[in-house]
Amino acid sequence: MPSQQAPSPPRVLIIEDEPLLAYVLEEVVRDAGFAIAGTATRLPPALELIAAGTCDAAILDANLAGVSAGPAALALTTAGVPFIVLSGYAPDQQSRAFAAGTHLQKPCRPERLIEVLQGLLESRR
Amino acid sequence: MTEPRVHTAPAADHYVLRLYITGSTPRSIRALSNIRRICNEHLAGHYDLEVIDIAEHPTLAEGEQIIAAPTLIKHLPLPLRRFIGDMSQTERILLGLDLVDSTRHP
Amino acid sequence: MAPDATIRRENAALQMRLEEAEETLRAIRGGDVDALVIEGTSGPQVYTLQGHDAEANRFRGEMLAQVSDAVLAIDGDQSIVYLNAAAERLYGFTLAQALGRRMSDIFETRWEMPADEQAAIGGLESDGEWRGEAVHVLHDGRMLHVDIGVTRLRKANGAPNGVLAVIRDVTERKQHELAVLVSEIRYRRLFETAHDGILILDPATRKIVDANPFMTQMLGYSRAELVGRELFEIGLLQDEAASQEMVRRLNLTRQVRYDNLPLESQSGRHQDVEVVANLYDENGHPVIQCNIRDITERRRNEDHVKLLMAEVNHRAKNLLAVVQAVADQTAKYGDPATFGARLSDRIAGIAAGQDLLVRNLWQGVEVTDLVRVQLAHFHELIGTRVHIDGPAARLSAAAAQGIGMAIHELATNAAKYGALSNRDGQVHIAWSLSTSTPPQFAMSWRETGGPPVVLPIRKGFGQIVVGRMVEAAIEGKVITEFATSGFHWSLTAPAAATLASAEPGT
Numbered sequence: 001m002p003s004q005q006a007p008s009p010p011r012v013l014i015i016e017d018e019p020l021l022a023y024v025l026e027e028v029v030r031d032a033g034f035a036i037a038g039t040a041t042r043l044p045p046a047l048e049l050i051a052a053g054t055c056d057a058a059i060l061d062a063n064l065a066g067v068s069a070g071p072a073a074l075a076l077t078t079a080g081v082p083f084i085v086l087s088g089y090a091p092d093q094q095s096r097a098f099a100a101g102t103h104l105q106k107p108c109r110p111e112r113l114i115e116v117l118q119g120l121l122e123s124r125r
Numbered sequence: 126m127t128e129p130r131v132h133t134a135p136a137a138d139h140y141v142l143r144l145y146i147t148g149s150t151p152r153s154i155r156a157l158s159n160i161r162r163i164c165n166e167h168l169a170g171h172y173d174l175e176v177i178d179i180a181e182h183p184t185l186a187e188g189e190q191i192i193a194a195p196t197l198i199k200h201l202p203l204p205l206r207r208f209i210g211d212m213s214q215t216e217r218i219l220l221g222l223d224l225v226d227s228t229r230h231p
Numbered sequence: 232m233a234p235d236a237t238i239r240r241e242n243a244a245l246q247m248r249l250e251e252a253e254e255t256l257r258a259i260r261g262g263d264v265d266a267l268v269i270e271g272t273s274g275p276q277v278y279t280l281q282g283h284d285a286e287a288n289r290f291r292g293e294m295l296a297q298v299s300d301a302v303l304a305i306d307g308d309q310s311i312v313y314l315n316a317a318a319e320r321l322y323g324f325t326l327a328q329a330l331g332r333r334m335s336d337i338f339e340t341r342w343e344m345p346a347d348e349q350a351a352i353g354g355l356e357s358d359g360e361w362r363g364e365a366v367h368v369l370h371d372g373r374m375l376h377v378d379i380g381v382t383r384l385r386k387a388n389g390a391p392n393g394v395l396a397v398i399r400d401v402t403e404r405k406q407h408e409l410a411v412l413v414s415e416i417r418y419r420r421l422f423e424t425a426h427d428g429i430l431i432l433d434p435a436t437r438k439i440v441d442a443n444p445f446m447t448q449m450l451g452y453s454r455a456e457l458v459g460r461e462l463f464e465i466g467l468l469q470d471e472a473a474s475q476e477m478v479r480r481l482n483l484t485r486q487v488r489y490d491n492l493p494l495e496s497q498s499g500r501h502q503d504v505e506v507v508a509n510l511y512d513e514n515g516h517p518v519i520q521c522n523i524r525d526i527t528e529r530r531r532n533e534d535h536v537k538l539l540m541a542e543v544n545h546r547a548k549n550l551l552a553v554v555q556a557v558a559d560q561t562a563k564y565g566d567p568a569t570f571g572a573r574l575s576d577r578i579a580g581i582a583a584g585q586d587l588l589v590r591n592l593w594q595g596v597e598v599t600d601l602v603r604v605q606l607a608h609f610h611e612l613i614g615t616r617v618h619i620d621g622p623a624a625r626l627s628a629a630a631a632q633g634i635g636m637a638i639h640e641l642a643t644n645a646a647k648y649g650a651l652s653n654r655d656g657q658v659h660i661a662w663s664l665s666t667s668t669p670p671q672f673a674m675s676w677r678e679t680g681g682p683p684v685v686l687p688i689r690k691g692f693g694q695i696v697v698g699r700m701v702e703a704a705i706e707g708k709v710i711t712e713f714a715t716s717g718f719h720w721s722l723t724a725p726a727a728a729t730l731a732s733a734e735p736g737t
Contacts, residue, residue: 018549019629019704020636024556063545088548089541107552110559147279149326150265154312161310161331176327179268179277186268186275193255193264194277204244207251210263 010121011037013055015046015072016086017064025059025113032114043067050075057120059113062087062098070097077101082120084113140164140172140222141201147180147194152211156195159212167224301400304384306393309333321400322369339368351381355394359383364401376405428523430457434481434510435517437461437474449504449525451497466495467506467523481510481519491526503527546593550585553632554578557692564692577696580605580639581632588628595625595731598634598662598674605638609651616651621662624672625731633704634674634722637697641676641720644693649718650681656717670726672705678717686713705729 012034016022022039029036037055040046043064049055050072058076060083062069076083077100085101086108102116144160146153157176164172179186179194189198199206199222206221219225258264266279295302301318305311311329319325322337329337342348342365354361362380369375378399386392422429428446430439442457450457450465462468468477480487489506496502508521561574583604587596602619603610609617626634638660642651650656662674687694697720698709707724 018553019633020553020700021549021556023700023703024553024560027560088545088552106548107555109555146327146330147266147277149313149330150279152263152265154330157331158306158308158310158312162308176330178327179275180266180279181327183268183275183277186277187270191275192268193259194266194268195264204247206247207255209251209255209258 009033009035010056011035011054012117013037013046013049013058013081014039015041015049015058015064015069016061017041018061021061028110028113029059029117032117034117041065043069043072046072047075050079050081053079055081056124057081057117058083059117060085060101062089068095068097070095073098073101082124084116084120086113138171138202140168140199141175142172143175143177143189143198143200145177145179145186145189145191145194145196145198148178150180150194153195155211155213156197159215159218160197163212163215163218163222163224167219167222301396301398303334303396303398304393305334305396307391311337312393318398321375321398322367323371338370341366341368341374351379355381355383367398374402375400376402427525428504428521430462430521430523432462432519432521434478434519437478439465440518446523449494449496449502449523451500462521467492467504467521477508478519481508485510491530494523501527503530550581554581557581560692560695564695576643577636577639580636583607583639584632584635587635588631593628595627596631596635598624598626601626601631601635602638602660605635606642608646609642612651616655616657618657618659620660621674622664624662624664626729627731630705630724630729630731633701637701637720637722638676640693640696645678645681645718648682648685650678653680653682656681664726672707672722672724672726672729674722676718676720678719681717684713684715684718 012029014022014025014029014036016025016039019041022041026036026039037058038049038052040049041064046060046064046069050058058081060069060072060076062085064072073083073085074097083101085098085103086106087103088106102120104113104116142160142164144157146157160174164174177185179191193209195209195211197208197212197218199208202223208218208221212218216225259267262280264280266277268275268277270276295315298315299317301321302313302315303311303318304313310331310333314322314324314326314329319329322329324337347363347365351361351363351365360380360382362378364376364378367375367377378401380397382395384392384395422441422443425443425445428449429443430446431441432438433440438459438461439457442454444454447454447457452465457465461471461474462477463470463474468474477487487508489508492504492506494502494504503526505524505526506521507524508519511518511520557577558574561577562570565573584596584601587600587604598621599619603613606613606617613619645651645656645658650658657679659677659679660675661677662672665671665673694711698711701707701722702709702724705722705724706728707722710721712719
């Protein structure tokens with residue numbers, strides 16, 4: 001990535017199976033000045049969005065309607081995209097696929113979420 | 126004039142006897158054994174035998190002026206009679222208790 | 232002058248008294264008495280006369296008085312000639328009462344076996360002694376178990392002179408023995424019928440000495456195949472070292488517990504077992520008892536519960552996140568003064584929807600139930616001012632949440648400003664499933680007869696709830712209309728995104 005500030009805001013991918021939460025995450029991320037790269041509520045569309053390569057960071061729910069989001073985590077890791085793992089499960093219950101992500105527990109305060117997101121994007125520059 | 130006493134055994138009178146012994150000393154044991162035998166054989170159903178151990182209760186010797194043990198006292202029927210020793214001379218005892226089947230000549 | 236008869240009678244009496252006095256003196260001199268009574272200062276004193284064997288007698292008497300066993304002697308006529316203090320206590324008769332009486336007056340002898348009586352009599356005849364057990368029935372009816380030793384007494388010339396009996400009350404011991412026997416029988420029964428495996432081991436050799444039927448079933452080995460083997464040989468412990476370790480620990484702490492050991496039966500069936508081993512003392516010998524319980528089922532249940540708990544935790548966290556989001560957005564969009572009330576209200580709506588989901592085990596919620604629950608405040612108006620109409624249709628969890636919140640919001644607004652804020656207004660709620668390809672779900676909320684409709688001034692969170700949020704939940708489209716006839720809200724969405732699928736968990 002070039003070291004100057006990009007003219008358009010960073011694009012954040014939201015992968016969350018609870019529609020209401022997905023909506024709220026969008027609002028929170030937009031309010032903080034970021035753009036939404038896309039929203040997916042299931043694994044297959046999530047993988048497609050990641051493959052499109054149009055996001056700078058991602059917020060990933062560890063469990064998508066009973067299916068582990070591990071493959072998405074691995075895809076993000078391979079693509080070099082920093083991501084937050086947002087989960088209702090205890091950290092020790094999660095597989096090693098999510099090792100590269102930054103773990104946050106649900107429910108998470110919006111301020112904390114944005115703080116971590118900014119940190120991830122900054123370290124990337 | 127004293128009536129000659131004639132008895133037909135067993136006597137119809139009720140006998141009250143008291144035997145004074147000193148625990149399980151030899152003669153006391155024998156006296157008791159002998160007296161019981163005599164009572165069973167000649168007075169069955171007509172007697173009360175009280176056995177008093179003056180080794181245990183010395184004061185009981187006082188009332189009847191007991192001076193040696195074993196001593197047998199016949200209280201009833203009258204007259205009062207006293208016997209001393211191990212009571213092994215059965216004939217003499219029977220005589221003394223008026224249990225002999227013969228008349229006595231005064 | 233006294234009559235003749237009186238004098239004669241008095242003479243006879245005097246004669247008798249004289250004779251008696253002479254007798255007394257003769258008896259005393261002749262050694263025919265045991266004791267003399269002398270009047271002392273404090274009352275009569277009894278002096279026992281000592282014969283040449285009096286010393287021996289006294290010693291024997293004192294000794295026998297202290298012996299705890301009952302001692303009893305009878306003469307040739309079967310009359311009691313002696314009993315010691317212990318015998319007095321045992322049979323409840325004093326010496327004075329018992330002397331001269333027959334033994335059968337004091338107690339009745341009963342025999343456990345008829346042969347015993349023969350043995351006793353025979354033994355006394357041939358050997359001069361006998362030792363054995365019998366039952367003595369006391370004068371008050373009590374029964375004593377006794378251990379008796381009888382010896383024939385002889386005079387100096389060898390002629391039989393009665394019998395000496397030494398009697399020990401063993402009633403308590405017998406009761407104890409019986410209790411032990413009963414206890415053993417009971418234990419044996421438990422051992423045979425227990426629904427856990429039981430193994431008995433010899434601590435010295437670590438080998439199995441006994442196994443109960445359930446254990447043979449658990450392992451598929453017969454009892455004979457198990458006896459003589461060590462635990463590691465039958466697959467219960469890993470190896471000889473583990474066996475040794477168990478015994479070592481048992482010797483220290485007397486109980487060892489293994490919460491979860493793998494066990495393979497001979498047929499290869501795998502079980503999880505819990506083993507509790509105890510080191511006991513059985514009649515002076517140490518013995519190890521292992522209780523083995525199959526906990527495979529229990530573990531499976533525990534694992535299943537753990538899985539469910541994790542699921543519940545996940546859903547709960549999700550729900551909390553939703554509530555937090557609603558709180559944040561309510562705060563962002565509304566009037567601070569009414570924030571608390573509005574938030575409470577919305578959370579109540581979410582909770583009601585959640586209840587329905589749980590009741591249906593996350594299998595989906597009927598539209599009717601959802602609408603009724605979210606209109607709980609107005610339930611008495613249903614049928615008169617509120618009309619609900621639509622086919623049976625089972626909503627997915629996501630759809631139920633989104634639509635439920637929308638209905639709740641619509642009802643709150645209707646009560647504040649719309650058709651439910653006056654006395655006559657009506658609300659019509661309807662939904663349908665189309666047969667088009669792909670199938671569509673449609674729902675509408677129509678108000679009539681309310682106060683004049685007023686457009687909302689600014690965008691509130693409520694509008695987002697009935698609009699964008701429910702759209703996002705079911706990939707649908709919402710149209711809101713503030714017509715003069717009344718407020719109208721309608722929703723269309725693909726049935727696939729709205730309805731609960733056949734599989735649970737969506």
